Amino acid sequence: MIDECKALSNETRLRILNWLKDPEAHFPCGDTAELGVCAGLIQQKTGASASTVSAHLAVLQRAGFLQATRRGQWIYYRRDEARIRAFAEDLHHTL
Amino acid sequence: MIDECKALSNETRLRILNWLKDPEAHFPCGDTAELGVCAGLIQQKTGASASTVSAHLAVLQRAGFLQATRRGQWIYYRRDEARIRAFAEDLHHTL
DNA sequence: TCGCTATTTCGCTAATTAACGAAACATACC
DNA sequence: GGTATGTTTCGTTAATTAGCGAAATAGCGA
Numbered sequence: 001m002i003d004e005c006k007a008l009s010n011e012t013r014l015r016i017l018n019w020l021k022d023p024e025a026h027f028p029c030g031d032t033a034e035l036g037v038c039a040g041l042i043q044q045k046t047g048a049s050a051s052t053v054s055a056h057l058a059v060l061q062r063a064g065f066l067q068a069t070r071r072g073q074w075i076y077y078r079r080d081e082a083r084i085r086a087f088a089e090d091l092h093h094t095l
Numbered sequence: 096m097i098d099e100c101k102a103l104s105n106e107t108r109l110r111i112l113n114w115l116k117d118p119e120a121h122f123p124c125g126d127t128a129e130l131g132v133c134a135g136l137i138q139q140k141t142g143a144s145a146s147t148v149s150a151h152l153a154v155l156q157r158a159g160f161l162q163a164t165r166r167g168q169w170i171y172y173r174r175d176e177a178r179i180r181a182f183a184e185d186l187h188h189t190l
Numbered sequence: 191t192c193g194c195t196a197t198t199t200c201g202c203t204a205a206t207t208a209a210c211g212a213a214a215c216a217t218a219c220c
Numbered sequence: 221g222g223t224a225t226g227t228t229t230c231g232t233t234a235a236t237t238a239g240c241g242a243a244a245t246a247g248c249g250a
Contacts, residue, residue, distance in 0.1 A: 005104040008186075009097050010238080017190065039197060052239050054198050059237095073196045073247045084190050091103075092183045095112065105208080134227060147209050149228055154207095168217040168226045 001094065004087050007063035012046055013056050017065060019045065020079045035069050036078025096189065099182050102158035107141055108151050112160060114140065115174045130164050131173025 007013060019026040023037050030041045043053040057077055060066040064083040069076045102108060114121040118132050125136045138148040152172055155161040159178040164171045 001109070002104050002106060005100045006237090009100040009104055011097060012238095014096070014189075040195095043197090049240055050197070051199080051241075055238080058198085070197095070246085073194095075197065088183075088187045088190050092187060094109075095179050095183050101207090107208095135225095138227090144210055145227070146211075146229080150208080153228085165216085165227095170227065 001087075001091065004063045004065070004091075007059050007065060010056070010059075012048065012053075013060055016042060016046065016053075016056060016060065017079065017084075020066070020077065023078075034078070035071065035076035036067070038074045038076050040074070042077065096182075096186065099158045099160070099186075102154050102160060105151070105154075107143065107148075108155055111137060111141065111151060111155065112174065112179075115161070115172065118173075129173070130166065130171035131162075133169045133171050135169070137172065 008017075019042070020037060023030070027037050027041050027045070030037055039054065039057060040050075042057065043050050046053050046056075048056075057066060057068070061068055061077075064080060064087070066077045067080045069078075103112075114137070115132060118125070122132050122136050122140070125132055134149065134152060135145075137152065138145050141148050141151075143151075152161060152163070156163055156172075159175060159182070161172045162175045164173075
């Protein structure tokens with residue numbers, strides 16, 4: 001629970017999660033098939049450096065909110081909706 | 096939302112919130128009338144220093160999770176259930 | 191293998207958080 | 221006012237987080 005709360009304690013990471021809720025709308029010129037959105041597009045949209053965004057994505061992945069799939073030199077990220085929902089409900093019950 | 100998530104990103108603070116869910120059960124030898132639990136009892140139960148616990152309680156108060164009432168030299172803390180519930184639901188909708 | 195692109199990891203700096211003991215402040219009593 | 225207790229604030233140290241640029245790694249095509 002603490003890792004998840006820490007993952008959500010950052011504006012950029014909240015934004016990324018929100019964008020990935022509706023990839024087609026937020027990444028119109030990207031191939032956002034069921035694999036998700038590639039790291040490069042996410043990086044561009046945040047306006048931060050590639051290394052910073054990579055670290056953010058890693059935090060979100062470690063918290064269980066994102067799943068990653070490598071396809072060649074591209075890595076696609078998508079939300080793990082089940083984990084996100086489970087966390088939200090768990091938190092609701094814990095508080 | 097970020098302040099709230101940060102407030103929850105600490106084991107001791109989570110514990111305090113949980114204890115204050117049911118004050119009578121967790122603080123049996125304390126006067127836990129509707130004012131809540133006095134800071135000294137909370138401090139003792141955490142096992143941390145008074146200054147540390149004071150800082151934790153301040154974080155929880157700033158996040159809106161706790162309300163404080165001073166009665167003479169004692170300060171009593173209680174949960175703000177409405178704010179806690181609102182945050183949990185807001186988070187649920189945001190994620 | 192080389193050159194290129196995509197991405198992560200590393201090294202660094204700066205800011206924030208966590209914890210403590212001491213000092214300061216708030217309240218009460220004699 | 222002096223003393224005592226409860227609590228917060230301050231000053232300090234240590235750990236963690238945030239962000240960057242450079243270096244390293246991963247994958248691809250010629």
